[in-house]
Amino acid sequence: xxxxxxxxxxxxxxxxxxxxxxxxxxxxxxxxxxxxxxxxxxxxxxxxxxxxxxxxxxxxxxxxxxxxxxxxxxxxxxxxxxxxxxxxxxxxxxxxxxxxxxxxxx
Amino acid sequence: xxxxxxxxxxxxxxxxxxxxxxxxxxxxxxxxxxxxxxxxxxxxxxxxxxxxxxxxxxxxxxxxxxxxxxxxxxxxxxxxxxxxxxxxxxxxxxxxxxxxxxxxxxxxxxxxxxxxxxxxxxxxxxxxxxxxxxxxxxxxxxxxxxxxxxxxxxxxxxxxxxxxxxxxxxxxxxxxxxxxxxxxxxxxxxxxxxxxxxxxxxxxxxxxxxxxxxxxxxxx
Numbered sequence: 032x033x034x035x036x037x038x039x040x041x042x043x044x045x046x047x048x049x050x051x052x053x054x055x056x057x058x059x060x061x062x063x064x065x066x067x068x069x070x071x072x073x074x075x076x077x078x079x080x081x082x083x084x085x086x087x088x089x090x091x092x093x094x095x096x097x098x099x100x101x102x103x104x105x106x107x108x109x110x111x112x113x114x115x116x117x118x119x120x121x122x123x124x125x126x127x128x129x130x131x132x133x134x135x136x137x
Numbered sequence: 138x139x140x141x142x143x144x145x146x147x148x149x150x151x152x153x154x155x156x157x158x159x160x161x162x163x164x165x166x167x168x169x170x171x172x173x174x175x176x177x178x179x180x181x182x183x184x185x186x187x188x189x190x191x192x193x194x195x196x197x198x199x200x201x202x203x204x205x206x207x208x209x210x211x212x213x214x215x216x217x218x219x220x221x222x223x224x225x226x227x228x229x230x231x232x233x234x235x236x237x238x239x240x241x242x243x244x245x246x247x248x249x250x251x252x253x254x255x256x257x258x259x260x261x262x263x264x265x266x267x268x269x270x271x272x273x274x275x276x277x278x279x280x281x282x283x284x285x286x287x288x289x290x291x292x293x294x295x296x297x298x299x300x301x302x303x304x305x306x307x308x309x310x311x312x313x314x315x316x317x318x319x320x321x322x323x324x325x326x327x328x329x330x331x332x333x334x335x336x337x338x339x340x341x342x343x344x345x346x347x348x349x350x351x352x353x354x355x356x357x
Contacts, residue, residue: 050170068186069170070193073163077197082204096169 032114038065039075040084040103040111047088047102050076076101084110144175147182154194201284210283213337217280217294220330221273227323228269234319235262272297283338291338298331 035057042048042056053076054067067075079085084107088100103111148171152164171186182190203210235258242257243249275297282290305328 050166051173054170054174068189069167069174070186070189070191072170073167074193074196077159081202082206096172097165098169099163099166 032110035065035067035071035075036079037111037114039067039072039079040107041115043085043101043103044108044111047100049091049098049100053101079107083107141175141180143180144182145172148172148186148190151182151187151190152194154191154198156194156198159197199281201280202286203284207341209337209340210286213334213341214280214284216330216334216337217276217283220327220334221276221280223323223327223330224269224273224276227320227327228266228273230319230323231262231266231269237319238262291341294338295335298335301328301331 038057038060039053041060042053048056050069050072054069054072058066076085080087083104085101086104088102090100091098145168148168149164152160152167155163171182201211201214203214205211239254242254275293279290279294279297282293305324308324
């Protein structure tokens with residue numbers, strides 16, 4: 032799973048979000064390191080919908096503009112949990128070998 | 138956030154690169170996201186925004202629309218793209234091994250004149266190299282077709298595989314396929330890629346998920 036995909040799914044893990052909300056959340060989760068552009072976001076959302084990992088939750092009109100909210104599907108939640116567990120396991124192994132297990136060096 | 142009509146028109150022009158069906162469903166939404174993310178006072182789309190929209194739109198038009206769960210179709214598309222690269226290598230190989238072919242032909246027919254050799258190059262080798270070049274396009278075209286769930290692409294590729302198999306067997310029987318070892322090696326690799334792709338295509342058919350899996354549902 033690519034990092035952008037992982038971050039988009041993570042952004043949707045706490046609840047449904049619209050496109051700009053996902054962009055803002057991904058930037059926040061990644062500490063400003065990943066800033067998705069609209070084209071990249073909609074390519075990713077299209078792929079995730081096709082794979083059945085996300086779905087459309089609802090639509091709203093705000094200030095005359097359409098907002099479509101996306102939500103994680105059960106399969107999306109399952110794949111995100113599996114990927115997060117894999118990252119966690121790898122990170123724990125790396126920290127253990129660096130002698131940093133139990134917390135980061137200060 | 139800025140609400141400039143000119144900026145919206147600019148974004149709309151770039152969003153037109155997306156396929157019509159995608160625009161119908163997402164244009165208003167993408168425009169809202171683009172405008173929400175615009176800098177204060179921004180009057181026209183930034184160059185990187187245009188590149189991003191164009192790249193995304195072209196991918197929507199040309200990229201495969203096969204869900205990852207449809208493994209056979211996913212692997213078939215990848216194999217067809219690999220086949221295009223190998224076919225290109227084959228076309229180049231045919232051109233760079235003309236010298237080897239000539240040595241072998243002269244060995245078998247010592248009385249070969251310069252004119253006869255030119256006739257062989259013009260009548261047999263050059264058409265094969267041109268056909269290989271056209272075949273590169275065919276591989277990519279069928280990859281696109283299968284990636285989009287078109288049934289014709291499977292039939293077309295199965296026919297292509299049959300023709301190439303007959304051609305390779307005929308070359309081996311007549312001995313012309315072994316004039317240059319490199320030609321034979323790359324031809325064999327190409328045939329194996331074709332065989333693997335055909336196997337995946339038949340697997341897709343047996344799985345009973347020809348085009349339905351690869352088409353995106355419009356709304357959930």
